[in-house]
Amino acid sequence: MKLNFIKVNPTENMTVFVLDQIPRSMYMDIATKIMDYSNVYAEQVGFLENISSEDSEACVRVHMMGGEFCGNAARALAAILVQRKHCKIQREESKFIVPLEVSGTNEIINCEVEHNDINSFISTAKMPLHKSIKDISIEYKDTVHKGTLVEFPGIVHLIVNSQGIDEKEDFFEIIKEKFNDLNYDALGIMFFNEENSYMEPLVYVKLTESLIWERGCGSGTAALGIVFSHRLKKSIDMVVKQPGGQLEIFTDWNENKINSIYLKGVVNIVAEGIAYI
Structure with missing residues (x-):
């Protein structure tokens, strides 16, 4: 099978978009092969689909390999559509407004994209609001670690202090069981x-059974911003450093709750071509 693809670098959370329409039943197998070191190689795969209806304001729909929501994928796809001058994109001065449908949420995800350099963009996504937030305790090697669980549609993040957790994948297995x-x-x-x-x-993506040390995680950065906004009871604007670079997260706190969340960072379009599966 030959599949057309674009490979994108949002904070080194390397993402491949499959451009051809294929049945969802094939997503898991194809994503697993594309992510492999012997193929295109990436941390995650998204599949472009037709929008849900002719009335949708979205440019396109992206369905992630496990049906999860991904902020970095939304930011990256928005940059691609600006590069390709998609017809539904609106321009506001130096910014392009890109509406998208993304798996894991029924909301339209609006992104703002600015040119940064050739094939490089600054892309900001308005993230869906979290469904819940709660503090939890985890016992690991006779020590109780405090963490905060933030649930989004389709993806759940645990924010935990890294100190004192020496074998992190073993810690993950405890969390997965919990x-x-x-x-x-x-x-x-x-x-x-x-x-x-x-x-x-x-x-960890359940459908593909993949466990990946991501170089940068968009929804995880949003979850961290939510934790700090709740802790401080105010709007926050913070830069979060990660192995692949940094992402900026903004929250708007009003009437004792978060009303909006924005994720911002650089997106580089690095390759496109045909993958042989």
Whole structure:
């Protein structure tokens, strides 16, 4: 099988978009092969689909490999559509407004994109609001670790202090077992060092059974911003360093709740071509 693809770098959360229309029943197998080191190689795969209806304001729909929501994928796809001058994009001075349908949420995800350099863009996505937030305790090697669980549509993130957790994938197995009855498409553990504002994202996608140390995680960054906004009871604007670079997260806090969340960072379009599956 030959598939047309574009490979994009949003904060080194390397993402491949499959441009051809294929049955969803094939997504898991194709994504697994594309992500492999012997193929195109990436951390995640999204599949472009037709919009839900002719009345939809969205340019296109992207369905992630596990049906999860991904902020970085939304930002990256918006940059591609600006590069390709999609007909539904609106221009406001130096910014392009790109509406998208994204798996894991029924909301239209609006992105703002600005040119940064050749094939490089600054892309900001308005993220869907979280469904819930709660503090939890996890026992690991005779020590109780405090964390905060943030649930989005389709993906759940645990924010936890990275100090004292020396074998992080073993820690993940404890979390996976603890959340065995929790309904999710993807589960992320965001190991955060507050002193350095540095986060290491470990993300598990249930459908593909993939566990990946991501170089940058958009929804995990949003979850971290939500935790701090709730902790401080105010709007926040923070830069979160990650292995692949940095992402900026904004929240708007009003009437004792978060009303909006924005994720911002650089997107580089790095390759396009044909993948042989």
